[in-house]
Amino acid sequence: MGLHKRIRFYSLRNFELIPQIRSLSSEAKFSIKAVSRVLPFRTNNYIVNELIDWNAVPNDPIFQLTFPQRGMLEEKQYAAIADSILRGESQNTINQLADTIRFELNPHPAGQKELNVPNMDNTPLQGIQHKYKETCLVFPSAGQTCHAYCTYCFRWAQFIRVDNGKFSTVRTKRYLKYIEEHKEITDVLFTGGDPMIMTVAKLKDYILPFLQPEFEHVNSIRIGTKVLSFWPYKFTIDKESSELLQFFEEIVNSGKHLAIMAHFSHGNELKTNAVRSAIEKIRGTGAEIRSQAPIVKHINNEAAVWAEMWKEQVRLGIIPYYMFVERNTGAKNYFEIPLAEAFRIFKKAYSSISGLARTVKGPSMSALPGKVNVDGISEVNGEKVFVLNFIQARNPDWVKIPFFAEYDENATWLTDLKPAFGKKKFFYEDELEEMKKRI
Ligand SMILES: *Cc1c(COP(=O)(O)O)cnc(C)c1O
Numbered sequence: 001m002g003l004h005k006r007i008r009f010y011s012l013r014n015f016e017l018i019p020q021i022r023s024l025s026s027e028a029k030f031s032i033k034a035v036s037r038v039l040p041f042r043t044n045n046y047i048v049n050e051l052i053d054w055n056a057v058p059n060d061p062i063f064q065l066t067f068p069q070r071g072m073l074e075e076k077q078y079a080a081i082a083d084s085i086l087r088g089e090s091q092n093t094i095n096q097l098a099d100t101i102r103f104e105l106n107p108h109p110a111g112q113k114e115l116n117v118p119n120m121d122n123t124p125l126q127g128i129q130h131k132y133k134e135t136c137l138v139f140p141s142a143g144q145t146c147h148a149y150c151t152y153c154f155r156w157a158q159f160i161r162v163d164n165g166k167f168s169t170v171r172t173k174r175y176l177k178y179i180e181e182h183k184e185i186t187d188v189l190f191t192g193g194d195p196m197i198m199t200v201a202k203l204k205d206y207i208l209p210f211l212q213p214e215f216e217h218v219n220s221i222r223i224g225t226k227v228l229s230f231w232p233y234k235f236t237i238d239k240e241s242s243e244l245l246q247f248f249e250e251i252v253n254s255g256k257h258l259a260i261m262a263h264f265s266h267g268n269e270l271k272t273n274a275v276r277s278a279i280e281k282i283r284g285t286g287a288e289i290r291s292q293a294p295i296v297k298h299i300n301n302e303a304a305v306w307a308e309m310w311k312e313q314v315r316l317g318i319i320p321y322y323m324f325v326e327r328n329t330g331a332k333n334y335f336e337i338p339l340a341e342a343f344r345i346f347k348k349a350y351s352s353i354s355g356l357a358r359t360v361k362g363p364s365m366s367a368l369p370g371k372v373n374v375d376g377i378s379e380v381n382g383e384k385v386f387v388l389n390f391i392q393a394r395n396p397d398w399v400k401i402p403f404f405a406e407y408d409e410n411a412t413w414l415t416d417l418k419p420a421f422g423k424k425k426f427f428y429e430d431e432l433e434e435m436k437k438r439i
């Protein structure tokens, strides 16, 4: 083709230049402006021109996934920010109000900052998290943004100046020594933001060290990314696409498993020529693509959406991996669905797909003690219960011990649940308290 595709970003500053936006009502445009004062907003030319079906707006799932919606703020919060804008208050005053609302939105869920950052020589290792024995997360400092922002993003606080809440800034490479010494770590997972926003040179800078002999214990390099969905040209006609694919091949040829952990929320993200071509190119390097996404209202809270998406993924050579429960942060009131409903949707979708797509796990909560899966809704001795199970846990011994919570039609998160059978605590709670004290 010879031509390189250039990304064009749209945010609060310039989104009214998007031609398709002109057909929205002025109220609709104003609410985008108001909400995006609080929650970060960024989209791009591919999403706008190829993913969103503008005839279906505002209900189009990809529009909901990328454009701020009025219902994401509570009525009171929305009114405050809207009034402030309409009254023509100073940018400073509006920003202060926006900050106040942000703090009401629980910017740092699940004790991530306190509990997951490891120590070495008695100093915390910035930029990595080691919660589950086998897998270490690395947050490259150059990968702390995305090609567009998902409206449900639980990392939204990292994209704005809520506080000094960024995990990232892996400027020193002290963490390399930590991973070298911890032979139990078999997986290094690069995450963000989106590490695929980085240049190939930066990616190499982060990944190449792990191909050296001292990291023989690291079997798998995973890259968590939304780029296949939001900017597939990264792998096809972007300036560095060939170099990037060659680098993937180099990783695979070194004997490691390279897993692209792709975020796909809806089957509409799998339909364009660009994404199909990108998937083919990545698979051509020997890397595997696995898919994961949270289940959220307004985007994918229907069994048919998941079933079709998983089927299509298998056809395209992608391995369905996780369905997550939305975290308790940001616009959670807008997106959250009860655990009972998430389970019913999962069950209905899972029972209608072939075994090749049943590699998927879920619905799973990434909660303080671990990844808790809702395995079922059942009745034991006349009591209706949730059957729960750790897929991952702070203490590996907790994994695969079924445990039970009182059935609750409205519960949306682990912390809403009460132990079943009149018990005071879940089996892991005393030990978790001990772990917290040690921090
Ligand atoms: C999900 C997650 C992982 C990876 O878990 P897998 O089940 O191996 O995919 C690792 N660390 C943290 C903190 C996680 O939340």
Ligand code: SF4
Binding pocket: 145, 146, 148, 149, 150, 152, 153, 154, 155, 156, 192, 193, 194, 225, 226, 263
């Ligand atoms: S790709 Fe991931 S980190 Fe980026 S905005 Fe979406 S959910 Fe957040």
